[in-house]
Amino acid sequence: MRYSICSWTFANTPLKKVFEMVSSAGYEYIDVQALVDEYNWTEVNRLAEESSLKISGLLGDSGWPDEKHDLANKSKSNRDKAVEYFKRQIECVKVVGGDYLIVVPSAVGKFFTMGNTKTDDWNWAIESVRNIADTAKEYDITLIIEPINRYESCIVNNSDDALNFVKDINHPNVKTLLDTYHMNIEEDDLEEAFLKLKDWVEVVHMADSNRKGIGRGHIDFEKIVTGMKKIGFDKTIVVECTAPGPNPFQPNKGKDTAEIMQTFAQESLVNLKKWFN
Template sequence: MKIGTQDQAFFPRDIKEKFLFLKEAGFEGFEIDGKLLVDHLDEVKEAIAKTGLPVTTACGGYTGWIGDFNEERRLNGLAEIKKILEALQEVGGKGIVVPAAWGMFTHRLPPMVSPRSQEGDRKAITESLLYLETIAKETGTTIFLEPLNRYQDHMINTLADARSFIDENQLRYVKIIADFYHMNIEEDDISEALHMNQDLVRHVHLADNHRFQPGSGSLDFKRHFNQLKEDGYDGFLTIECRVRGNDPQAEYMKALHYLRQSLG
């Protein structure tokens, strides 16, 4: 398993300098914002060639959710995701992280009654995934379907929820991304959920139980990494977290060291 990272505010803003910084820091891959990739494709290609640091995946960078309540936004989002997948193909990226939605509605906060039925939710997500399946096939990429916790989304909260869409529609180019932070809230046992879905988990996001940097909270990363090893997972572990501390960069490097120790 290799350790990658999303962007952070304390990374260099210049793309080539950013890639060089990550390479020298010891990261083995970069999960890029989709819009940044599309808008600066040539610069990203040059940065990859200069440093040898791969773009592993894209996350974000589109404006409509695959389960959006608004049909125009949903279709716009799909069009933008298509462009991101085409750009990922050009740089050798594996795929894009896609939740059903984020921050659109939750049953845990008022008004607590969704403006759309559960059947309507499933229809929107299914139509989106069937479309993206064709684009992923054409581009040789993967859609990483991400369950989010109940406070950020109401449609797909567990690995089993994500699996149901893949199995019911016999999707080959849609897999599951397991996010330790969301799993800490939604799964009875992170390791068990990873094991039960080992055939579909193809990407992993890392944050501690409180969403801050790994090693600063209570999650047992070593146990969960051992489960991934036992199940033969050989993909990326990508840090996606907030960072707290007086020196965020130093704290982030400390988290990277902690993760390497936990991997053994």
């Protein structure tokens, strides 16, 4: 099992500092947000190596209201621009030696559909992801479709949606993930979700019901762990909790964000190793 944590959750803390904190918390892997134009990606890889970290993958950049990053946008021109932007993100994954790019089919923060029905938005997203899937195959990168709860995105919200989406795409380089925070909102049965997606799950995101570190909320992680063990999951777990505070789309919760996150990181890793090692 690979244990990783998402750098995005440390807000505006410099990456070098994030890498140092994550490494000192006991992690060997980290996920980085795919902010294509904000980083020198060769330098990012070097900084990770200096902290004895490997970059497992990148978190796709698709934040609303930037319509040019929205794979399910009503505008064909915007979708085409989003496709090209995601192809650049795939190139960044390759530079840092990662295995995957996390993809939310409709922009994060866009909780409403733009078509006459949800089917319109679904089909736009399918078309867009198909257009980047061959690039992913060329670079030997896996696209990971992430279901996000209905209050944060509008197309793929739960395990049923995720299963239907990856089946519609039908491409060997397109898989999915489950995120315990979003599952707590959207899933009827936490264990059953894993059994349903057993052939498709490549990554699991971990946070508690309040999006704090594992063990600080009320999720029944016994069901999560049981489901993962039943499908023989032994791939990548990414801790993606956040410091407490408003606005789920903004990880910066004040001056103590980084220190809170380091505490959550340490506590979460202890629990993960207790369950899986």
